[in-house]
Amino acid sequence: MSTDSSSLSRDDIAHLAQLSRLAVSDEELDLYAGQLGVVLGAVARVQDAPTADVAPTTHAVPLTNVHRPDVVTPSLPREQVLAGAPAAEDDRFRVPRILQEEA
Amino acid sequence: MSTDLTRLDVTGLRAALADGSTSAVEVTQAHLDAIAARDGALNSYLHVDGETALATAADVDRRRAAGEELGALAGVPVALKDVVVTDGVPTTSGSKILEGWRPPYDATVAERLKAAGTVLLGKTNMDEFAMGSSTENSAYGPTRNPWDHDRIPGGSSGGSSAAVAGFLAPWSIGTDTGGSIRQPAAVTGLVGHKPTYGSVSRYGLIAFSSSLDQAGPMTRTVADAALMHEVIGGYDHRDSTSIDAPAAPYVEAARQGATGDLSGVTVGVVRELGGDGHTDGYEPGVLAAFRAGVEQLRALGAEVREVSCPSFDLALAAYYLIAPSEASSNLSRFDGVRYGLRVGDDGSRDLDEVMAATRAQGFGPEVKRRIILGTYALSAGYYDAYYGQAQKVRTLIGGDFASAFADVDVLVSPTSPIVAFPIGQRVDDPLAMYAADLCTLPASLAGLPAISVPCGLSEGLPVGLQVMAPAMADDRCYRVAAALEAAQDAARGGRFLDQLAARS
Numbered sequence: 087m088s089t090d091s092s093s094l095s096r097d098d099i100a101h102l103a104q105l106s107r108l109a110v111s112d113e114e115l116d117l118y119a120g121q122l123g124v125v126l127g128a129v130a131r132v133q134d135a136p137t138a139d140v141a142p143t144t145h146a147v148p149l150t151n152v153h154r155p156d157v158v159t160p161s162l163p164r165e166q167v168l169a170g171a172p173a174a175e176d177d178r179f180r181v182p183r184i185l186q187e188e189a
Numbered sequence: 190m191s192t193d194l195t196r197l198d199v200t201g202l203r204a205a206l207a208d209g210s211t212s213a214v215e216v217t218q219a220h221l222d223a224i225a226a227r228d229g230a231l232n233s234y235l236h237v238d239g240e241t242a243l244a245t246a247a248d249v250d251r252r253r254a255a256g257e258e259l260g261a262l263a264g265v266p267v268a269l270k271d272v273v274v275t276d277g278v279p280t281t282s283g284s285k286i287l288e289g290w291r292p293p294y295d296a297t298v299a300e301r302l303k304a305a306g307t308v309l310l311g312k313t314n315m316d317e318f319a320m321g322s323s324t325e326n327s328a329y330g331p332t333r334n335p336w337d338h339d340r341i342p343g344g345s346s347g348g349s350s351a352a353v354a355g356f357l358a359p360w361s362i363g364t365d366t367g368g369s370i371r372q373p374a375a376v377t378g379l380v381g382h383k384p385t386y387g388s389v390s391r392y393g394l395i396a397f398s399s400s401l402d403q404a405g406p407m408t409r410t411v412a413d414a415a416l417m418h419e420v421i422g423g424y425d426h427r428d429s430t431s432i433d434a435p436a437a438p439y440v441e442a443a444r445q446g447a448t449g450d451l452s453g454v455t456v457g458v459v460r461e462l463g464g465d466g467h468t469d470g471y472e473p474g475v476l477a478a479f480r481a482g483v484e485q486l487r488a489l490g491a492e493v494r495e496v497s498c499p500s501f502d503l504a505l506a507a508y509y510l511i512a513p514s515e516a517s518s519n520l521s522r523f524d525g526v527r528y529g530l531r532v533g534d535d536g537s538r539d540l541d542e543v544m545a546a547t548r549a550q551g552f553g554p555e556v557k558r559r560i561i562l563g564t565y566a567l568s569a570g571y572y573d574a575y576y577g578q579a580q581k582v583r584t585l586i587g588g589d590f591a592s593a594f595a596d597v598d599v600l601v602s603p604t605s606p607i608v609a610f611p612i613g614q615r616v617d618d619p620l621a622m623y624a625a626d627l628c629t630l631p632a633s634l635a636g637l638p639a640i641s642v643p644c645g646l647s648e649g650l651p652v653g654l655q656v657m658a659p660a661m662a663d664d665r666c667y668r669v670a671a672a673l674e675a676a677q678d679a680a681r682g683g684r685f686l687d688q689l690a691a692r693s
Binding site for chain 1: 290291294386387400401426429432500503505506509510517521525529530531534538539540541542544546549552554560561562564565568574577579582584585587619620623634635636637
């Protein structure tokens with residue numbers, strides 16, 4: 087990706103979109119490169135904060151090790167879950183092929 | 190001529206239902222009629238099922254007549270933001286990617302409202318996946334502000350705000366990640382409360398930014414907000430971030446506040462949120478209304494002092510890294526396999542291609558921008574400089590709050606630096622849109638409770654005053670907000686929204 091820490095090129099956006107599984111058009115690449123460059127410039131201000139000895143906060147509520155008893159509880163009925171799927175077959179989600187054909 | 194049932198707040202509706210002067214069916218029908226007559230213009234609802242609502246109401250009436258024990262809110266209608274999953278009722282989160290999806294279960298919030306006997310009127314419009322401050326990012330068209338149809342109703346819970354301010358629901362559920370309950374409440378003249386993070390279950394809320402998301406009440410009075418919070422709040426084992434501790438009684442706090450005595454309460458005015466040297470971006474009319482509100486708190490006996498929270502200046506930068514980062518992860522579940530849209534599955538494309546095509550067609554521009562930005566902030570080589578650094582700023586903001594609350598009981602600020610802006614004004618300028626959240630972001634990042642309560646008008650449009658409190662001290666928000674509400678109602682000679690009712 088580009089070395090300038092607060093700009094995003096068209097190629098950067100294309101790469102990030104690919105990582106995010108988003109098909110983007112040429113027009114979108116131009117639009118987002120411009121808009122996200124501006125946003126990134128603004129949010130880069132976090133780098134000016136005096137954070138030398140500061141620990142990160144991942145979560146506002148410091149909870150650890152939340153457990154429940156290890157017992158079987160009912161799940162949603164299969165047909166009800168599959169009813170919301172875009173495609174189902176043989177009581178399963180039907181998915182497009184995952185592996186490419188051998189060349 | 191009977192009272193217009195859509196003008197009553199929930200306290201009034203419960204009294205009328207209990208003494209038999211009206212029925213649940215009459216109340217529900219009155220709201221359905223209002224929706225049919227006026228929601229064409231407002232677009233506050235995405236889904237209304239009048240038949241089911243009337244059947245639920247009829248059941249309440251039948252059980253009441255039979256002398257059966259009823260839930261605390263039996264027969265009271267409610268509207269839910271469309272981010273709340275509802276069993277068998279279409280739920281889209283404002284996105285085309287979930288168009289037509291009927292969830293197989295209820296969110297805890299929906300389940301508790303159902304158990305209390307409420308009647309679900311419908312699901313309200315919102316910015317797609319709650320990303321926005323205007324409801325213009327909905328895939329189903331913008332919602333309009335009942336005070337001025339050419340202006341935004343706030344966001345992302347803009348359908349919920351417009352429905353309640355427009356008298357199409359007596360109250361509603363919103364969700365707040367960076368201000369999405371408080372800002373729409375402020376710009377439509379409602380009370381909106383973001384509970385302490387973990388105080389209301391997130392189970393069944395379609396996740397945007399999991400460390401920030403929280404559901405809460407949007408109502409016409411502080412008392413109604415406190416009542417709804419008591420019904421939806423409390424521990425839920427299905428949300429691993431749910432706080433398992435008793436909460437202070439909110440309704441009692443609101444009642445105490447409404448007596449108008451704030452002696453013994455210390456109020457801190459946050460300099461960095463509209464105070465001296467920090468007025469850039471704030472409208473003068475908003476600041477004038479806010480300062481008048483602070484003077485009213487002083488007149489009620491509160492001790493008022495200025496407080497400085499220097500890290501709040503970085504809240505916007507930190508939020509717009511943390512929220513998109515979490516969103517980029519959360520929204521990966523929309524893969525075109527288990528629910529919702531699937532595009533391009535014609536046998537020639539593999540899973541990755543179908544996924545990319547589905548997400549390209551199913552998501553709108555703001556969602557795509559945030560996914561791309563979040564993916565960047567989390568990627569190797571950039572993580573420390575962006576996401577990691579934003580998390581450290583989050584610590585600094587929490588520290589500023591802790592220092593402030595060592596000296597004061599609550600902090601106050603304007604809820605939004607601006608009144609409702611015209612539809613279309615900021616939609617192509619993400620940074621200008623994000624500025625609407627300037628005052629609400631610090632409490633979000635720190636997980637603290639914060640309420641917005643009406644505080645006068647600027648140029649004829651509502652202004653909100655925000656009251657922030659320490660974690661689990663939501664009762665302080667309700668007490669102070671109720672005191673201000675009572676003082677303003679007394680000075681005005683009526684409820685805030687009666688001004689809007691008088692115009693129409």
